[in-house]
Amino acid sequence: MTKRTLGGTNKKATGVSGFRSRMKSKEGRKVINNRRRKKRKNLSI
Numbered sequence: 001m002t003k004r005t006l007g008g009t010n011k012k013a014t015g016v017s018g019f020r021s022r023m024k025s026k027e028g029r030k031v032i033n034n035r036r037r038k039k040r041k042n043l044s045i
Contacts, residue, residue: 010045019044 015021022028022044035043 013045017045 019032022032032043
């Protein structure tokens with residue numbers, strides 16, 4: 001089988017939903033804390 005043409009790039013995604021960008025804002029820190037509370041394996045990208 002051939003590969004699909006469009007795969008998401010992590011570089012773009014990290015600017016919005018990466019760990020460092022989450023920690024910059026108050027709301028983003030809330031997201032990280034909620035994910036910690038749920039014992040998520042991956043807190044962010």
